[in-house]
Amino acid sequence: MGNEIKCDTVPIISNTPCDERINSLSCLFEEEFGTKPSFYVRVPGRVNIIGEHIDYCGYPVLPMALEQDILIAASLIQEPELHLRNVNSKYKSFDTKLTTFEDIVITPDVNGKPFWYSYILCGIKGALEYLHNKMNKGLQLYIDGNIPPASGLSSSSALVSAACLSFLHAQNISLSKTEIAALCASSERYIGTQGGGMDQAIAFLAEKLSAQYITFQPLQATSVGLPEDAVFVVAHSLAEANKAATNDFNRRVIECRLAAQILTALNGIPEDKKIITLSEAQKKIGKSLKDMIRLVCDNLPKEYYSKSEVCDILNINEDELENLYLTPNTKHLTEFKLRQRALHVYEEAMRVEDFRYICMNLTSNGKTNSTNGHDTNGLTEYTLEDTLSILGKLMSGSHESLKNLYECSHENLDRIVEISRELGVHARLTGAGWGGCVVALCPKKILEKYIEILKEEFYDKHCKIDKNNANAYVFATAPNHGAVVYLNE
Numbered sequence: 376m377g378n379e380i381k382c383d384t385v386p387i388i389s390n391t392p393c394d395e396r397i398n399s400l401s402c403l404f405e406e407e408f409g410t411k412p413s414f415y416v417r418v419p420g421r422v423n424i425i426g427e428h429i430d431y432c433g434y435p436v437l438p439m440a441l442e443q444d445i446l447i448a449a450s451l452i453q454e455p456e457l458h459l460r461n462v463n464s465k466y467k468s469f470d471t472k473l474t475t476f477e478d479i480v481i482t483p484d485v486n487g488k489p490f491w492y493s494y495i496l497c498g499i500k501g502a503l504e505y506l507h508n509k510m511n512k513g514l515q516l517y518i519d520g521n522i523p524p525a526s527g528l529s530s531s532s533a534l535v536s537a538a539c540l541s542f543l544h545a546q547n548i549s550l551s552k553t554e555i556a557a558l559c560a561s562s563e564r565y566i567g568t569q570g571g572g573m574d575q576a577i578a579f580l581a582e583k584l585s586a587q588y589i590t591f592q593p594l595q596a597t598s599v600g601l602p603e604d605a606v607f608v609v610a611h612s613l614a615e616a617n618k619a620a621t622n623d624f625n626r627r628v629i630e631c632r633l634a635a636q637i638l639t640a641l642n643g644i645p646e647d648k649k650i651i652t653l654s655e656a657q658k659k660i661g662k663s664l665k666d667m668i669r670l671v672c673d674n675l676p677k678e679y680y681s682k683s684e685v686c687d688i689l690n691i692n693e694d695e696l697e698n699l700y701l702t703p704n705t706k707h708l709t710e711f712k713l714r715q716r717a718l719h720v721y722e723e724a725m726r727v728e729d730f731r732y733i734c735m736n737l738t739s740n741g742k743t744n745s746t747n748g749h750d751t752n753g754l755t756e757y758t759l760e761d762t763l764s765i766l767g768k769l770m771s772g773s774h775e776s777l778k779n780l781y782e783c784s785h786e787n788l789d790r791i792v793e794i795s796r797e798l799g800v801h802a803r804l805t806g807a808g809w810g811g812c813v814v815a816l817c818p819k820k821i822l823e824k825y826i827e828i829l830k831e832e833f834y835d836k837h838c839k840i841d842k843n844n845a846n847a848y849v850f851a852t853a854p855n856h857g858a859v860v861y862l863n864e
């Protein structure tokens with residue numbers, strides 16, 4: 376590898392690694408565009424270890440970057456145009472002129488699903504907006520991705536981020552990692568989902584060998600060491616879920632918004648129609664996470680809240696409710712689950728703090744230090760148990776909550792979690808859910824056996840996939856580094 380320059384910005388490495396994937400992408404690029412790529416951009420996918428569906432509520436999360444990535448080969452052209460090719464033939468070529476960010480209109484296909492290239496357009500639209508439409512060069516991009524798509528491993532954000540980074544690099548602009556992560560998070564919202572920024576943050580701020588504790592406002596990442604006697608295993612449920620193709624994701628976002636608005640309204644906070652998150656509600660009310668959980672149970676006792684009930688509590692009419700708090704794809708909803716969603720968020724935020732606390736205090740023998748100074752939410756009861764078992768229980772708790780309170784699991788995910796539990800391995804769905812992947816905390820000493828049993832019991836017996844062909848669906852992973860640019864000099 377060449378020399379890295381500027382640590383705070385995305386590393387620009389002055390020579391491209393010589394590997395088979397880059398070589399074959401380079402050949403395809405040259406065949407298609409008649410020139411060599413001038414640079415490559417690599418942005419990893421991620422697995423979120425714990426802290427699901429809480430980034431958009433303002434709470435910290437704990438992801439790590441994967442080895443799987445989106446790799447883009449790029450060259451500059453004089454014309455203000457964009458030419459997109461993909462190694463995978465199911466993603467059809469796309470060419471367009473580039474004028475202003477306002478002219479980039481992102482529309483779905485006839486079934487309401489985004490086109491693959493819309494994720495690229497999101498990244499470029501965001502970058503053009505940031506540059507106030509100043510653009511010197513057009514781009515030719517050839518994309519090679521190996522992150523399982525629509526599977527909760529953040530293929531979408533890797534694609535948006537890789538496009539935004541390519542475009543900014545082509546215009547000679549280099550932002551700090553946190554700036555570009557925040558820009559990519561807002562750019563991806565052009566696809567229609569109101570995500571929180573975890574995926575783009577880890578894409579840029581990831582570091583090899585440690586997970587990252589990511590806080591929002593301000594966006595910051597702190598390295599968190601993981602237990603050495605365990606391995607994180609990712610297992611695909613074989614169900615895909617594109618988050619922008621349905622309103623499941625945004626429905627949860629707006630239910631959290633409404634819960635936050637109601638909690639503040641019922642707790643004497645002066646009326647303010649600005650959207651607030653559940654973490655802002657906590658700050659305004661001035662209570663601990665534990666107290667917020669009690670408050671949710673007291674203030675939001677009902678199973679469902681109708682539109683008119685929400686309006687009555689917030690002292691607004693239905694038009695105001697739609698305009699202030701709902702998204703285009705949730706405007707028609709008539710009922711909202713508020714207690715369940717808010718309970719998940721506050722409890723999951725506590726689980727993240729506990730998980731991080733245990734990891735920060737790992738000693739060389741795999742046990743944790745004393746719990747001095749940390750409100751352990753009852754964890755002291757478990758100090759004699761194995762660290763892995765405490766961490767595992769937090770992960771299992773997260774899954775149960777996502778399944779029962781957040782209702783974003785899938786029968787295949789539950790099946791994998793169940794098979795894991797029978798072997799004493801704790802696992803949870805990772806990413807947004809409704810399909811996608813499970814992440815499991817597997818003691819190193821049973822890793823082979825665990826993967827073998829998943830292949831037999833889930834892939835072979837349950838999904839009728841020969842266990843010898845299941846390698847692509849279940850793999851052990853370790854924290855990888857974040858986005859880089861390679862110059863092809």
Ligand code: ADP
Nearest residue numbers: 491520524525526527528529530531616617618
């Ligand atoms: P994820 O959980 O992977 O982020 P999303 O539903 O957010 O799932 O986005 C998945 C979509 O991203 C896919 O349906 C596809 O349109 C796009 N995508 C992912 N990987 C690639 C790729 N390698 N090439 C082209 N498009 C991709």
Ligand code: NG1
Nearest residue numbers: 427428527529570571572573806807
């Ligand atoms: P995935 O499943 O990778 O698309 C989504 C959101 C995250 C976060 C998780 C749930 C986007 C781009 N990503 O991830 O911000 O909310 O779900 O924890 O919206």
Ligand code: MG
Nearest residue numbers: 529530531532
């Ligand atoms: Mg995504």
